[in-house]
Amino acid sequence: MTLNSQVIYTKPPTEFPVVGETVKISKSTIDLDAPLPEGDILLKNLVLSVDPYMRGRMRDPAIDSYAPAFEYDSVLTGDTVGLVIKSNNPKFSQGDLVYGRTSLGYFEEYSHVKGSYADESYVVRNDPKTNGLPLSYYVGVLGMPGLSAYVGLKKYGRPKSGETLYISAASGAVGQIVGQIGKALGLYVVGSAGSDDKVEYLKELGFDGAFNYKTENIDAKLTELCPKGIDIYFESVGGSMLEHVLNHANNFGRIIACGMISQYNTQNPYGVRNLLYIVTKRLAFDGFIIMDKENMVYEEEFIKTCTQWLLEGKIKYRETIVDGIENTPQALLDVLKGRNFGKQVVQVTSF
Amino acid sequence: MTLNSQVIYTKPPTEFPVVGETVKISKSTIDLDAPLPEGDILLKNLVLSVDPYMRGRMRDPAIDSYAPAFEYDSVLTGDTVGLVIKSNNPKFSQGDLVYGRTSLGYFEEYSHVKGSYADESYVVRNDPKTNGLPLSYYVGVLGMPGLSAYVGLKKYGRPKSGETLYISAASGAVGQIVGQIGKALGLYVVGSAGSDDKVEYLKELGFDGAFNYKTENIDAKLTELCPKGIDIYFESVGGSMLEHVLNHANNFGRIIACGMISQYNTQNPYGVRNLLYIVTKRLAFDGFIIMDKENMVYEEEFIKTCTQWLLEGKIKYRETIVDGIENTPQALLDVLKGRNFGKQVVQVTSF
Structure with missing residues (x-):
């Protein structure tokens, strides 16, 4: 035995x-x-x-x-x-x-x-x-997190070159891939993370803007770093972060809801008060789960593409x-x- | 003069x-x-x-x-x-x-x-x-409200026969048309309104269920009247009503956000606490404004169709x-x- x-x-x-x-x-x-x-x-x-x-x-x-x-x-x-x-x-x-x-x-x-x-x-x-x-x-990058980034951004984000993509939890398992794919697609990419060294890492990855959401004023940083507003939000946090993003979202913006970590471990979920913007700004707010069949069909295509990116050094992890x-x-x-x-x-x- | x-x-x-x-x-x-x-x-x-x-x-x-x-x-x-x-x-x-x-x-x-x-x-x-x-x-029925009902339900609701459609403000300018189109499409249609005579009217229109949200327990009525959960929510109210609906939404549900009247006249907007369901239930929450060009293109088709429905008595208003x-x-x-x-x-x- x-x-x-x-x-x-x-x-x-x-x-x-x-x-x-x-x-x-x-x-x-x-x-x-x-x-x-x-x-x-x-x-x-x-x-x-x-x-x-x-x-x-x-x-x-x-x-x-x-x-x-x-x-x-x-x-x-x-x-x-x-x-x-x-x-x-x-x-x-x-x-x-x-x-x-x-x-x-x-x-x-x-x-x-x-x-x-x-x-x-x-x-x-x-x-x-x-x-x-x-x-x-x-x-990680070649597993569910990487696939989540790929499918989420491409299928639900409907990205167009030149648009602004904002990613919360941007240095995380999924966020860092979203940002790098976003850059490859010609997006203006901004991310937030919870420490200064994570923010430094985002800048190394080529993010156009990055900030520490724990020490900075989120609203002020979004105003500064997303001067044209937010077209696509890759959502992994929820709660007050979502509320801030809704304030900065552009008309016809897309919110790709991959997770809401701020709401997982609490008995007192945060009440988001500005959902009226979903109507007035005509936002598309889509939740998705990577393990659904309709998303898993992208797996082989993704692994092939992403392996190549990694071997060529185009994507870091x-x-x-x-x-x-x-x-x-x-x-x-x-x-x-x-x-x-x-x-x-x-x-x-x-x- | x-x-x-x-x-x-x-x-x-x-x-x-x-x-x-x-x-x-x-x-x-x-x-x-x-x-x-x-x-x-x-x-x-x-x-x-x-x-x-x-x-x-x-x-x-x-x-x-x-x-x-x-x-x-x-x-x-x-x-x-x-x-x-x-x-x-x-x-x-x-x-x-x-x-x-x-x-x-x-x-x-x-x-x-x-x-x-x-x-x-x-x-x-x-x-x-x-x-x-x-x-x-x-x-009304042949103007922006009717067109909102038609475009909202068909384009953003992606209705499939047999699904459950819930409409808040169901006897209003838009809601009553949404419900009748929903019935014509083979949906199970439930609505709420703010008085007993409005609820009676919804039943006369052929709604499968209707209740007075001011006098009834919303959660209990949604449990009773939508026993299979809610697949499509036509949203005109927002606030706590939205929170209730999120609790009753089915996986892959669609929320068609046409308005949020409960949030228009207040200095204290309601905080919606269960948006995590957008992820876990993979909901699609789409805001739309009928006067956008992409929606107005349906106007002539709609007027022609709906005039016929009215003349044949298929739709009441x-x-x-x-x-x-x-x-x-x-x-x-x-x-x-x-x-x-x-x-x-x-x-x-x-x-």
Whole structure:
């Protein structure tokens, strides 16, 4: 028997998750030599993706939402990269790298994955064996966050060269890609983030303007940095930030609602008071979830395009990688508090 | 010289317009026998349309919005039907009925309209001379309100047979048409209004459900009357009503934002706290203004279709008609307070 550390979700937190309590590490054992039933696979997990949306799954299962509630006292799931160490499934071969995606990969050192679950939740991603890109990119810039940026901006943003794009949480897993794609499309790109070094990073990426929303006056900075108003807002924050943006939105502006992190961990959601602008400015405010089928159809096209961009150095990607599965609960809390810089990833072990 | 009663807007009200103060009647004179400069026309106004959106034009002109602010101490403008009593413009003949539209018709008994303004703001509508439909329909069901219902529902609502459509302000100038078109498209249609007789009227129109939002528990009634949730919301109210609807919206729901009357006359706009549903339910929340070119292109198609519906009795239309231009300020206040029943119109004089 082999020791198997697992990330366990116990129950919904009141506001922020509590490390060691609502999300904790547990040790179990697994028999890596037991015969595998037909269809099943055995994985050694290498990389875990820690993302803000996961907070939404930590809820009473009676509350319906786009992603099912996490089961109480169970192994947490999310996006992962793993190595197939044994397979009794024709779709997977020993030695394959696999992406456990749309929030269904297991957060543990080793996973025995049942056949139907494997077919539904894991896809082979052997490219990083040869192209030199880090495995972690496959849960970030080349995974759901990158795809969210690509689909969100192109499909819901309907960008036209010369327009102003504003991105909140701009140095995050999704925002930094949105901004770089925006620049490539000829947009004037402005972003905000929660520390001066994040703001510096945005400027390095070629953003036309960037500011620290925690230390600066948001309204004044939007006036200064978006002198022609905001045509496209990539929304990941919600609350008062959204209210500010509505004040600065141009007629026929688009709001691409990818998330609202300010509203995830609170018992007192913020009341947005200027929605009348949606009418008077004829705004289009579209929510989307990348894991919907209609959006996932862009996945292969996106991976091909974005891999090329990365290899050519056209797109950069900043990550915070923490070593060791035992640090996953804290990493999740850090993401929800904005303490990460770029995409937050946990390296379970190296390839 | 002929006496000419005019509706004068003086200055922005703090909350609701004040009759006799911020909107008042003034008497001037006009020389109907004076020679008309080339391009000009002389109108006898017959019908004035009193609409909620007019409140939005009563603002500090420094505040930009889709429709220009009304000029202080000037004749109010809006949608009108008038009779050409003299013309020196090849587009208009003596005896023509004209529609002064997209909020540009003058609110006075007689109007001397300059050539370029006439070309821009007035169109000939001689159909009611022969089809027997009331003139008032041409500022209502066949005017901007009817067109708003048609374009809003079809273009932004993307209705599919069997879906649930909910309409706030459902007995109003726009809402009653939305509901009837919705029924014709095979939707399950529910509406709310502010009195029991309005609710009765909605049921007479064939609505599948209707309730009085002032006396009933909105949440409980939406649960009861929209058991499958809300797929399309035709939004004219905003504020807390919007918050309730977001709670009841289905995944991939559409919110057609035509107006938000609850937010027009207040210094304390309501803060909507559950916009996170726009993301998690992947809602499309689209504001639109009927007078935009991209929407006005539907005008002729709509008038043709809707005239036929009215003549065949497929669409009914309820109006509140008040006689005498001197009652216009009060009629406007009544509309903003929801005291009208159906489309509010002022009959200046008969044809």
